[in-house]
Amino acid sequence: MTDVGEEAEDASVSTEDLQKSEDELEAELEAELAELEEGEEDEPAAEAETSSPELDTEPAAEPEPQPEPEPEPEPEVEQGGYQIDPERVEDLLWDLELVLLEADVAQEVARELRDEMERRLPRIRVDAKSEVPQAVESELTSAIRSLLEGRSFKFDEWLLTEDERPLTVMFVGVNGTGKTTTIARVAHRMKELGFSSVLAAGDTYRAGAIEQLKQHGDKLGVRVVNHEPGSDAAAVAFDAIDHAESRKKDLVLVDTAGRMQTDSNLMDELAKIDRVADPDLTIFVGDSLAGNDAIEQAKEFDKAVGVDASVLTKVDTDAKGGAALSIAHAVGKPVAYLGVGEGYDDLIPFDPDWMIERIFE
Ligand SMILES: Nc1nc2c(ncn2[C@@H]2O[C@H](COP(=O)(O)OP(=O)(O)OP(=O)(O)O)[C@@H](O)[C@H]2O)c(=O)[nH]1
Ligand SMILES: [Mg+2]
Structure with missing residues (x-):
């Protein structure tokens, strides 16, 4: 069995090759489904009886008057009479798993979906063979949907249902994933919904980070609380909350410095901000381009400070979006938003159906 995971990670494979193999895989899956459709052709209709012309010259006897022939009854289609040939199920499952892996769905999640489909495919019963491909697709969609059940976090609704003010939201993650951009976009979105925010410049570590957040604050007309570069990030968060309390703001959005989940000093510092x-x-x-790494990161950040939800960025640059499925399922945390571009409006609430369509489009 080819190790697809390794193949997909091979840096020497060109994007064109990957694209090609992805197209090929999808074509294979489609061919497999088409084959299922053709697999068992309906019995050809019985040939109409043709009698050879009589050469007899004798005048034919006056035929007895025949009763009108009863119309041939339509062959009855047994309800749910067709199922997938068990021998084809294995091929179909294999192709399915490959398509998922090519869409950046993590191996453990792709395997889980494959197992689920292995249970579901033999149970599919349809009235006509031509309905099999559609039935397979809808089973798959429902399998993915049930994997994602309860895995979206409705931030806007949360804000509306929580009475406490201000609500503090801390953003964590490794370097360059889009924390600061996401904070600016959430502040923008909340402002449009009528909620006020204060931004805490908690990345006192990276040169230029405070300035970056202040620029967003200026553009959006949102207050930024900051201290000197290199100062204690926890104190910045504390002051921002204090400011929000006294000004009756709805939200405090705390930026933090990007850090590798393996850097124990920086993870300890994050735990302090959290406290x-x-x-x-x-x-x-x-x-979203980090694939399986993002799952690992999310698990480690969860261990250190307790993650409630995720935002997956750069989905616009991720061809298929399977990483969202993996994060939502493998990490067990709901996804709040997806970042789909660099603009302030490019943040959309996570919608499992949107993602399913993207994976199989
Ligand atoms: N295409 C695209 N780019 C994004 C998205 N989100 C963020 N970016 C870009 O990613 C880069 C890094 O974004 P930042 O918000 O600075 O990331 P960060 O996590 O705060 O980075 P550090 O503070 O250095 O850890 C910027 O160039 C952003 O414009 C997205 O959804 N799509
Ligand atoms: Mg940042």
Whole structure:
């Protein structure tokens, strides 16, 4: 069995090759489905009886008057009479798993879906063979949907249903995943919904990080609380919350420095910010292009500070979006938003159906 995981990670494979193999895989899956459709052709209709012309010259006897022939009854289609040839199920499952892996669905999640489909495919019963491919597709969609059940976090609704003010939200993740951009976009979205925010410049570590957040604040007309570069990030969060309380703001959005989940010093520092800010919600921001790595990161951040939900960014640059499925399922945390571009409006609430369509489009 080819190790697809390794193949997909081979840096020497060109994007064109990957694209080609992805197209080929999809074509294979389609061919497999088409074959299922053709597999068992309906019995050809019985040939109409043709009698050879009589050469007899004798005048034919006056035929006895025959009763009108009863119309041939339509062959009855047994309800749910067709099922997939068990020998084809294995091929179909294999192709399915490959398509999922090519769409950046993590191996453990692809395998789980394959197992689920292995249970579902033999149970498919349709009235006509031509309905099999559609039935397979809808089973798959329902399998993915049930994997994602309860895996979306409705941030806007959360804000409306929570009475406490201000609500503090801390954003965590490795370097460059889009934390600061996401904070700016959430502030923008909340402003449009009529909620006020304060931004805490908690990345006191990277040069230019405070300035970056201040620029967003200026553009959006949102207050940024900051200290000197290199200062204590927990103190910045504390001051921002204090400011929001006194000004009756709805939200405090705490930016934090990007850090590798393996850097124990920086993870300890994050735990300190967490203790001081005591956020109502901690959001892990992951780069959808990171694939399986993002799952690992999310798990580690969860261990360190307790993650409540995720935002997956750069979905616009991720061809298929399977990473969202993996994060939502494998990490067991709901996805709040997807980042789909670099603009302030390019943040959309996570919708499992949108993602399913993208994987199989
Ligand atoms: N295409 C695209 N780019 C994005 C998206 N989100 C963020 N970016 C870009 O990713 C880059 C990094 O974004 P930042 O918000 O600075 O990331 P960060 O996690 O705050 O980075 P550090 O603070 O250095 O850890 C920027 O160039 C953003 O414009 C997205 O959804 N799509
Ligand atoms: Mg940042």
